[in-house]
Amino acid sequence: MTSGAGASSRTPAATQDEVRRHNLARLLRLVHVHGALSRSELAAQTGLNRSTVRTLTTALARCGLVRETHPPGRGYAGRPSIVVEPESRRVFALALDIGAEHVIAARIGLGGLLLDRREVRQPRGAYEVAPMIGRLCELLAEVGSAAPPDALCVGLGVGVCGVVRPEDGMVRYAPNLDWVDVPLGLLLAKELGGDLPVAVRNEADLGVKAEHVRGVATGVRDVIYLSGEVGVGGGIILSGRPLTGVGGYAGEIGHMGVNPRGRRCRCGRRGCWETEVGEDAVLLATGAPPGMELADVLLAHAAGAPWTRAGIRQVGHWLGVGIANLVNIFNPAMIVFGGATRGLFPVTETTIREVLRTALAAPRSQVLLTLPSLGADSAVFGAAELVLDPVLDHPFDAPQRRPATSATSAQY
Numbered sequence: 001m002t003s004g005a006g007a008s009s010r011t012p013a014a015t016q017d018e019v020r021r022h023n024l025a026r027l028l029r030l031v032h033v034h035g036a037l038s039r040s041e042l043a044a045q046t047g048l049n050r051s052t053v054r055t056l057t058t059a060l061a062r063c064g065l066v067r068e069t070h071p072p073g074r075g076y077a078g079r080p081s082i083v084v085e086p087e088s089r090r091v092f093a094l095a096l097d098i099g100a101e102h103v104i105a106a107r108i109g110l111g112g113l114l115l116d117r118r119e120v121r122q123p124r125g126a127y128e129v130a131p132m133i134g135r136l137c138e139l140l141a142e143v144g145s146a147a148p149p150d151a152l153c154v155g156l157g158v159g160v161c162g163v164v165r166p167e168d169g170m171v172r173y174a175p176n177l178d179w180v181d182v183p184l185g186l187l188l189a190k191e192l193g194g195d196l197p198v199a200v201r202n203e204a205d206l207g208v209k210a211e212h213v214r215g216v217a218t219g220v221r222d223v224i225y226l227s228g229e230v231g232v233g234g235g236i237i238l239s240g241r242p243l244t245g246v247g248g249y250a251g252e253i254g255h256m257g258v259n260p261r262g263r264r265c266r267c268g269r270r271g272c273w274e275t276e277v278g279e280d281a282v283l284l285a286t287g288a289p290p291g292m293e294l295a296d297v298l299l300a301h302a303a304g305a306p307w308t309r310a311g312i313r314q315v316g317h318w319l320g321v322g323i324a325n326l327v328n329i330f331n332p333a334m335i336v337f338g339g340a341t342r343g344l345f346p347v348t349e350t351t352i353r354e355v356l357r358t359a360l361a362a363p364r365s366q367v368l369l370t371l372p373s374l375g376a377d378s379a380v381f382g383a384a385e386l387v388l389d390p391v392l393d394h395p396f397d398a399p400q401r402r403p404a405t406s407a408t409s410a411q412y
């Protein structure tokens with residue numbers, strides 16, 4: 001055989017292998033997003049024939065990524081319709097959401113099943129990195145402790161309220177934690193033993209990812225997710241793809257200038273959007289008594305406290321100004337009010353919509369304003385999706401990525 005003939009005989013085989021890998025990834029992602037599906041439903045959704053689906057789901061089951069079960073009763077045409085479901089308890093991600101005033105740690109299974117969760121409130125302030133890493137690892141140990149011994153941890157996803165370099169998880173700037181150039185990804189990976197994949201992103205980018213995969217923005221190709229507490233962040237998906245910018249730093253909508261006469265922002269500019277609509281803005285605008293937090297003000301407002309009204313309306317006005325800007329610039333189909341705006345949106349919606357009338361009519365008529373369906377957990381679910389992505393894209397690589405037996409070892 002000549003080398004040329006050898007090459008030509010290998011090419012179709014390689015192509016076939018690629019097609020098989022592509023179809024495996026499609027099937028696994030369908031089960032991950034939608035939960036248990038019968039083989040016939042998978043065939044209908046992918047256009048693959050049923051025998052191909054059977055072969056591929058059997059392979060996924062052998063990898064330990066899905067489980068195939070015979071449902072009770074008889075299925076279509078009198079034959080049992082085997083159901084394929086994700087192995088949510090065997091294959092999981094660890095996830096962290098680090099905010100200015102909270103940390104959430106979670107263990108989330110393939111299929112988006114929340115298996116364990118801890119939330120810790122923390123006072124606002126500057127946080128030394130080393131003690132914070134220690135506390136984060138303690139939380140991860142707690143949420144990882146109940147995982148079965150044969151489970152596979154695919155990685156740790158982390159969301160943080162700051163500007164993050166995606167390649168290595170370097171937190172370039174997190175003003176509300178007082179962090180500049182903190183190598184968070186590397187530090188966490190080292191602390192966890194070095195062989196667990198760790199990925200870090202801005203928490204708003206993860207919030208929009210989760211709401212897009214399994215939340216209120218499922219199937220929505222152009223969506224903006226608002227996040228944050230003290231500050232305001234934005235996660236943006238346009239034409240179905242995350243808007244990252246050249247360095248991965250896009251979406252800092254909290255630093256959009258809206259009020260030249262406004263207060264000085266932590267970034268150094270004056271009148272950034274977050275100085276008008278962030279948590280401090282609400283406290284200042286309402287003249288809330290010292291010690292009160294945003295939640296207290298919202299409770300007082302809901303109870304009809306007159307002192308809250310003008311301030312809440314003022315914050316609603318500035319929210320509307322920023323939303324109108326976002327609508328004009330990005331023409332989103334949906335804006336999701338996550339983070340601190342989740343509590344603010346219901347009480348400011350009327351004002352926001354009044355101001356939104358100043359936006360251009362064409363994009364304004366196409367935008368839906370809504371709350372997240374994952375509540376306070378959008379970012380932590382997005383963090384899990386981040387490290388589950390490589391498994392979903394390359395299912396056969398997953399078991400080799402990390403031995404199942406070490407997933408819950410003592411290092412957590």
Ligand SMILES: [Zn+2]
Binds near residue numbers: 255
């Ligand atoms: Zn700013």
